Amino acid sequence: MTLAGLHRRGVTPTAINAFVRGVGITRSDNSIINLDRLEYHIREELNKAAPRTMVVLHPLKVVITNLGADSIINLDAKRWPDAQTDDASAFYKVPFSNIIYIENSDLRMKDSKHYYGLAPGTSVLLRYAFPIKCTEAILADDMETILEIQAEYDPVKKTKPKGVLHWVVAPSPGVDPLMVEVRLFNKLFLSENPAELDDWLADLNPQSKVVHMRICHVLAAECCSWGPISV
Structure with a gap:
């Protein structure tokens, strides 16, 4: 990574300085710091x-059966995770x-024991909203594809x-609907130390940058991103 490359991806000088101070000084040659x-x-x-927004890239329809079709509840959402509760400008309505996705x-x-998502009969908390419990999953004719839940x-909130x-x-x-472009960044190389390889170009990660462009009929409130989300 270069300083120019980090800056282009939205990394601030303060974050880079904090990283350098945290690493400190070593006399070891060719030491590697984990990314x-x-x-x-x-x-x-x-x-x-950094402002955030929630985005669903592969939507699954959820129908809340005990909430009226005409009911709208406006909730407070944080513009960034460490927002102070006494700062009104740090919140907005969602x-x-x-019907949600x-x-x-x-x-x-x-x-399963270490699964934190939703399953029939289990509950999850919707960020900034309420706990929901899955009561039924509606399947397609192939009995595998989930159409909605x-x-x-x-x-x-008990x-x-x-x-x-x-x-x-x-x-x-x-x-x-809106046309939305979402850029998903991952590590540039597949291995931890590509410098050790004879052909480091072959170690490039083909999924280091994935761009989703689509008509988005469902947009709302918080997705963590290092760079800007273009809408």
Whole structure:
């Protein structure tokens, strides 16, 4: 990585300086610092001021059966994770209705001990919203593809689920969809130290940058991103 490359991806000088101070000085030659350490300092810096938004790339429809079709609940959402509760400008309103969307990968038909998503009969917390419990999964004719799920929400928030999911609300009638571009960045190389390889170019990660462009009919409130999300 170069300083120019880090800057182009939205990394602040403060985060880079914090990383350098945390690493310190060593007399060892060819020492390698794990990339996760740099990512930690970047994340800590961006959590203080970088605006966030929730985006669902592969939507799965969720129908809240115990909430009226005409009911809209406006919820407070943080513009960034470390927002202070006494700063009104750090919050904005997110609508919650009886139809929302979650990521398709956040639902499984069978629950397990270390699974924190949604499954029939289990509950999750919707970020900034309410706990919901999956009561039924509606399948397609192939009995494998999940078309939508039905759930009940807990308006008094007595349920204590182990997982938290991001989500988006269905658009209001008559609202035009938006074209959204989302850039997903991953590590540039597949191995930890490509300098040790004879052919380091062959170690490039083909998924280091993935761009999603689509008509997005479901947009709302918080997705962590190091760089800007173009809308």
